[in-house]
Amino acid sequence: MRHGKRGRKLGRTASHKKATMNNLATSLFTHGAIRTTRPKAKELRQGAERLITFAKRGDLHARRMVLRRIRNKVVVSKLFDEIAPSFSDRQGGYTRLLNLGPRRGDATEVCLIELVGSERRADFADTASDAEVQDADAVTEESEAVSEPEEVAAEDQVDEEAEEEPASDDEVVAEAETEVEEKDGEGEEKEK
Numbered sequence: 001m002r003h004g005k006r007g008r009k010l011g012r013t014a015s016h017k018k019a020t021m022n023n024l025a026t027s028l029f030t031h032g033a034i035r036t037t038r039p040k041a042k043e044l045r046q047g048a049e050r051l052i053t054f055a056k057r058g059d060l061h062a063r064r065m066v067l068r069r070i071r072n073k074v075v076v077s078k079l080f081d082e083i084a085p086s087f088s089d090r091q092g093g094y095t096r097l098l099n100l101g102p103r104r105g106d107a108t109e110v111c112l113i114e115l116v117g118s119e120r121r122a123d124f125a126d127t128a129s130d131a132e133v134q135d136a137d138a139v140t141e142e143s144e145a146v147s148e149p150e151e152v153a154a155e156d157q158v159d160e161e162a163e164e165e166p167a168s169d170d171e172v173v174a175e176a177e178t179e180v181e182e183k184d185g186e187g188e189e190k191e192k
Contacts, residue, residue, distance in 0.1 A: 008039050021047050022069050028095075029075050029083060033114030035100065041111040045095050048113075052094045055084035086117055 010017050024044045027034050029051075036044070051069060054062040058080060070076050087094050098112040 008043050010039060010043065017043075022071070025051060026070050026072055026075050028113060028115070029070070029079050030072075032118040033112055035110060035112050037103075038097075038099070038109040038111045041097055041113040044113060045097065049092060049094050051079065052084060052087060053092075055079045056087060058084065083115065090116075 010020065012020060020040070021044055024034065024036060024040065025048050028044065028048055047069070051066050054066050063076065063080060066076055066079065067073075070079070094116055096114050096116050098114070100110045100112055102108065103110045
């Protein structure tokens with residue numbers, strides 16, 4: 001019987017599930033946001049928030065407790081030095097889940113789990129938010145403004161080339177005769 005057994009199995013053994021959650025937590029703290037399936041994200045949320053709470057304590061025992069789950073010392077330092085102080089005024093709810101819809105290959109529901117306070121990551125979401133679209137429009141307008149002077153400069157160069165002295169009639173006739181002679185010479189060689 002399964003009485004009192006909390007959490008999701010995720011189709012893994014206990015040790016495999018523990019390793020998966022540790023790796024997901026490491027990726028979350030490294031990148032600030034990750035895309036994963038909804039059940040994994042819900043399970044990760046509990047563990048990640050507990051690790052952030054340990055990091056907010058900041059003492060040696062808390063650091064050792066976090067090192068039991070996250071084996072990368074650089075990520076642990078980032079968690080204690082950068083991430084935890086940013087949540088000093090918050091008593092929980094350090095992560096946010098955003099549903100991204102079904103995955104194309106197997107229709108599994110996918111979520112974006114990110115640390116609260118970090119900007120939303122457009123590279124994880126399938127559709128951009130309104131603010132991101134406005135930012136993209138502003139960048140496009142700036143690039144158009146920059147390209148207009150380049151077009152004007154290109155037109156000036158064309159005008160300068162046109163202003164150069166045109167070739168005299170004698171030079172044009174001489175060039176045409178040279179081309180005809182070269183073609184005649186090639187034709188004679190082919191006949192031989």
